[in-house]
Amino acid sequence: MIVPYGKQLFCLMGLSTIAFVGNEGYILLVSSKTKELIGTLKMNGTVRSLAFSNDGKQLLSSGGDGQVYHWDLRTGTCFHKAIDEGCINGTALCTSPNGSLFAAGSDSGIVNIYNRDEVLGGKRKPVKTIDNLTTEVDFMKFNHDAQILAICSSMKKNSLKLVHVPSYTVFSNWPPQRQVLHYPRCLDFSPGGGFMAVGNAAGKVLLYKLHHYQHA
Known part of the structure; x- marks a missing residue:
């Protein structure tokens, strides 16, 4: 019994587990091999977003109570x-x-970037707060070497920013002038970082070449 937020089903696939956003703070865990329910997690507030750790053994969640949970x-x-x-x-x-x-x-459009070890050690302050978006943040993605963090909001046209992570600055030349992204909904980078694909609310996927990276 999965009740997604809004009109979309939100799920996330890890190495061996698929996590679904459920109703009333529940997170449903399904085996990616058998497709059977293997467990549930319960937040205090509603669930809005999920992210697996890099090794797939842990899950992060956030939502209506303003907290980030580590499972x-x-x-x-x-x-x-x-x-x-x-x-x-x-x-x-x-x-x-x-x-x-x-x-x-x-x-509110705010994006906080945290050092995970520092947070787990008790430090609550982000290493950087990005305030370049003014509407609800829908999607974020680090590229393969964590040099770039892409953030977007589907509630405003062209609302997509690229953050240079080592300096924690936003690229001023993105989006390109006269480039219409429409309302960005999701994005991803190619394995080598040479390309970025952006899906928008018009049903189109826009492909961009990132010239800093030589390999696709």
Whole structure:
């Protein structure tokens, strides 16, 4: 009995587990091999977003209580939770490929970038707050080497920003002038970082070449 947020089914696939957003704070865990329900997790607030750790053994979740939860999927327990600074409703999460960073987006358009080890050690402050979006953050993605973090909101045209992670600055030349992204809904990078694909609300996928990377 899965009740997705809004009109979309939100699910996330890890190495061996598929996580679904459920009703009343529940997260449903399904085996990617057998497609059978293998467990449930329960947040205090509604669930809005999920992100697996880089090794697939842990899950991050956020939602209506403004906190980021860290779950151990081997035991089914929450081993850490903390308020996402300045957040009332969490709407998006993503983790870097090496697991050292995670980003948390909210319905106010704020994106906080955290050092994961520091957070688990008790530090609550983000290493950087990105405030370049003004509407609800829907989707975020680190590229393969965590040099770029892409963030977007489907509630406003052309609302997609690229963050240079080492300097925590937003690329001023993106989106390109006169380039119409429409309302961006999702995105992903190619394995080598040479391309970025953006899906929008018009049903189109836009493909961009990132010239800094030589390999696709």
